[in-house]
Amino acid sequence: MDYQPPPFFSRGPAPLVRLGFFVCLAVLLMVLDARFRYAESLRQVIALLAYPLQRVALAPGEMFGAAAAFFTTQVSLKQENEQLKAKQLQAANELLTVQALRSENAQLRRLLEARERLPRESTLAEILYQGRDPFSRKVIVDKGRQQGIQPGQAVIDDLGVIGQVTRVYPLLSEVTLITDKEQRTPVQVVRNGLRAIVYGGGDRGTLELSYMATNADVLADDVLVTSGIDGTYPPGLPVAKVSRIEQDAAYSFAKITCVPTAGTEQNRQVLVLSREMNLPTPPVETESAAGKPPKPKRSRGRE
Amino acid sequence: MSFYEQPQRILLPAKVGYMALTLVLALLFNLLPWRDVTGLPDMVALVLTFWCVHQPRKMGIGIAWFVGLVMDAGDSALLGQHAFAYAFLAFAAVSLHRRILWFSPWRQAAHVLVLLLLSQALMLAVRLVAGGVFPGLAYFAGTLIAAALWPTVSFLLLLPQRRPESVDENRPI
Numbered sequence: 001m002d003y004q005p006p007p008f009f010s011r012g013p014a015p016l017v018r019l020g021f022f023v024c025l026a027v028l029l030m031v032l033d034a035r036f037r038y039a040e041s042l043r044q045v046i047a048l049l050a051y052p053l054q055r056v057a058l059a060p061g062e063m064f065g066a067a068a069a070f071f072t073t074q075v076s077l078k079q080e081n082e083q084l085k086a087k088q089l090q091a092a093n094e095l096l097t098v099q100a101l102r103s104e105n106a107q108l109r110r111l112l113e114a115r116e117r118l119p120r121e122s123t124l125a126e127i128l129y130q131g132r133d134p135f136s137r138k139v140i141v142d143k144g145r146q147q148g149i150q151p152g153q154a155v156i157d158d159l160g161v162i163g164q165v166t167r168v169y170p171l172l173s174e175v176t177l178i179t180d181k182e183q184r185t186p187v188q189v190v191r192n193g194l195r196a197i198v199y200g201g202g203d204r205g206t207l208e209l210s211y212m213a214t215n216a217d218v219l220a221d222d223v224l225v226t227s228g229i230d231g232t233y234p235p236g237l238p239v240a241k242v243s244r245i246e247q248d249a250a251y252s253f254a255k256i257t258c259v260p261t262a263g264t265e266q267n268r269q270v271l272v273l274s275r276e277m278n279l280p281t282p283p284v285e286t287e288s289a290a291g292k293p294p295k296p297k298r299s300r301g302r303e
Numbered sequence: 304m305s306f307y308e309q310p311q312r313i314l315l316p317a318k319v320g321y322m323a324l325t326l327v328l329a330l331l332f333n334l335l336p337w338r339d340v341t342g343l344p345d346m347v348a349l350v351l352t353f354w355c356v357h358q359p360r361k362m363g364i365g366i367a368w369f370v371g372l373v374m375d376a377g378d379s380a381l382l383g384q385h386a387f388a389y390a391f392l393a394f395a396a397v398s399l400h401r402r403i404l405w406f407s408p409w410r411q412a413a414h415v416l417v418l419l420l421l422s423q424a425l426m427l428a429v430r431l432v433a434g435g436v437f438p439g440l441a442y443f444a445g446t447l448i449a450a451a452l453w454p455t456v457s458f459l460l461l462l463p464q465r466r467p468e469s470v471d472e473n474r475p476i
Contacts, residue, residue, distance in 0.1 A: 015364065026387035026390060030383035039383075053331055057331050061336050
């Protein structure tokens with residue numbers, strides 16, 4: 001007969017077994033998150049747990065900022081005021097031209113019976129902090145689903161495109177910067193209208209214009225703006241400036257490095273643009289000949 | 304007198320609430336809005352290692368795993384990345400706890416450095432498999448600093464257990 005020793009020192013499963021269990025669970029989560037994006041709801045719940053901690057962690061910085069603002073001297077305020085006045089005069093001049101151009105443009109568009117582009121709704125948001133993750137370029141802003149933010153919206157600052165909203169929590173949302181390695185932005189060269197796609201350069205804070213033929217008409221200091229053909233970014237927003245072009249005969253594509261126009265790393269206030277609602281629906285791919293309306297598969301069995 | 308000949312003090316039992324509080328404080332430290340500061344020590348990993356070495360019955364792989372999940376969500380990293388690394392770290396610390404405590408604080412720090420480096424290398428491997436780019440050797444600088452902080456952190460975290468159990472008013476010291 002077997003005699004089991006009494007469980008004086010019962011400690012649960014052996015550490016190795018526990019390690020195996022939790023490692024399996026972690027690997028499962030990682031696969032679900034990276035490959036299938038199924039773990040979003042779990043992430044939302046845990047993020048809600050971490051939210052009070054994040055708010056508390058932000059408090060010292062905010063208090064420091066408030067104190068610093070309080071002690072800003074009157075001299076610097078005066079100087080800034082004068083500078084701003086001078087700037088405003090310059091800007092007013094340009095604004096007049098812009099208004100004239102805009103009315104002319106609207107008239108021309110009406111003449112061409114082009115669909116007038118509606119001004120988009122936008123939400124002002126503040127960058128709370130940069131993600132600690134050294135592998136990606138993401139920032140967290142202080143507006144979330146309750147303020148009507150949706151994933152996929154474009155985020156800009158006063159100089160140009162910063163990035164795109166990729167995850168939305170109830171009170172916060174995560175913005176992937178255009179410099180992130182996984183981020184692509186459709187652009188157009190201002191000088192000649194050439195369309196291209198800009199890839200994030202990872203941790204170097206630069207962008208890359210990929211898959212451009214070595215003889216493509218791109219020069220240094222060319223300005224890249226959003227092309228707007230994706231319906232996410234409004235057309236014409238500045239994205240980057242070409243800084244360096246390496247043409248190597250060994251490769252079929254040129255290596256074009258760009259510097260982002262917007263202050264992707266400096267600014268605190270950003271604008272989240274809402275998506276354009278009156279987009280035409282994308283064409284439905286059907287196997288039937290063109291002209292026939294696409295039928296739902298179920299009805300075919302009854303006929 | 305070397306470390307091994309010093310009298311070892313009998314410590315008070317650790318309180319679970321205090322352990323939880325230190326973990327929350329470490330989480331707070333990690334979630335502070337650091338902007339592009341390289342060489343930040345991962346305080347959560349350090350405190351987890353400390354409690355796994357000193358209280359392996361109360362702290363373990365499961366708690367480390369859960370704290371890792373919170374770090375992942377707060378950091379907007381790959382979900383499960385910190386959980387994976389912290390579970391491994393806790394396992395290594397629990398299995399080595401009898402050995403580590405025999406050494407002087409700086410030699411303990413050498414052990415801890417190896418554990419932290421291993422867990423960080425695991426995280427790096429996970430991210431490289433998931434398609435990330437190598438962030439440079441500065442990625443490991445934080446771990447060196449964390450290991451250097453070990454003697455201080457372990458002294459501070461042990462303070463509440465060093466209190467005398469009953470305060471004697473007439474005692475000279």
